[in-house]
């Protein structure tokens with residue numbers, strides 16, 4: 001058994017002729033905040049999709065607390081403690097904040113519909129627990145004022161916070177955050193940074209994040225894993241990775257290929273890469 005909370009061992013994913021993720025190994029220990037960085041197309045989202053069970057690996061292994069997830073059906077990754085947010089909001093826009101958070105909770109509840117009929121008492125207890133947990137998360141994320149608002153009417157920053165809440169409602173051991181601050185203003189970004197640190201400190205949840213915002217990466221990460229063309233460039237403490245020649249080259253190469261700077265490159269540049 002490995003001592004790591006999450007461990008990816010030589011993970012590869014191909015799409016036809018494209019190797020989106022190529023022999024990547026990484027780990028996250030309890031209480032750690034680890035970031036995955038890399039220019040557009042580096043394989044970050046694919047790596048997240050593999051880690052959260054959205055798609056299977058072509059080869060390699062993913063372990064959580066030493067348990068190999070290769071035989072675990074995708075929808076059960078969540079019951080093994082892997083929670084995530086998505087790059088494009090994946091909330092139920094017509095539902096309220098509370099309803100969206102309850103959906104997250106239900107993803108990990110044990111009671112099936114048949115169980116609910118046969119064991120009404122247990123189902124009811126779980127439902128009460130779910131509502132209590134959702135209320136705790138609402139308080140934690142300071143979204144009491146919008147708890148009964150329809151999600152589609154909320155600002156983008158608020159919706160992102162609800163998505164964070166829905167992922168927390170699954171009671172993850174590790175939370176995968178896919179570009180959580182993309183499209184946010186500075187104030188919203190600072191709020192999210194604070195929540196990420198609080199999630200680790202107060203809830204004891206480890207975090208793996210994909211992030212283009214280099215200020216955020218440098219501020220909150222314990223370790224950074226840099227990818228390019230699906231392959232690990234380097235891994236280490238934020239300042240080591242930022243100044244690593246291969247990382248600088250990858251970002252400059254991406255900028256040159258694009259004929260300027262945007263997205264990852266601009267963010268990386270502004271972060272002093």
Ligand SMILES: Nc1ncnc2c1ncn2[C@@H]1O[C@H](COP(=O)(O)OP(=O)(O)OP(=O)(O)O)[C@@H](O)[C@H]1O
Pocket residue numbers: 015018019020038039040041042043044045046047264
């Ligand atoms: N479903 C798919 N089918 C075919 N190719 C894919 C698929 N998903 C990703 N790819 C390819 O895999 C490579 C890695 O893509 P991925 O989206 O993982 O990169 P990324 O680092 O997340 O990029 P970005 O920063 O733009 O989100 C790209 O070349 C992409 O075109």
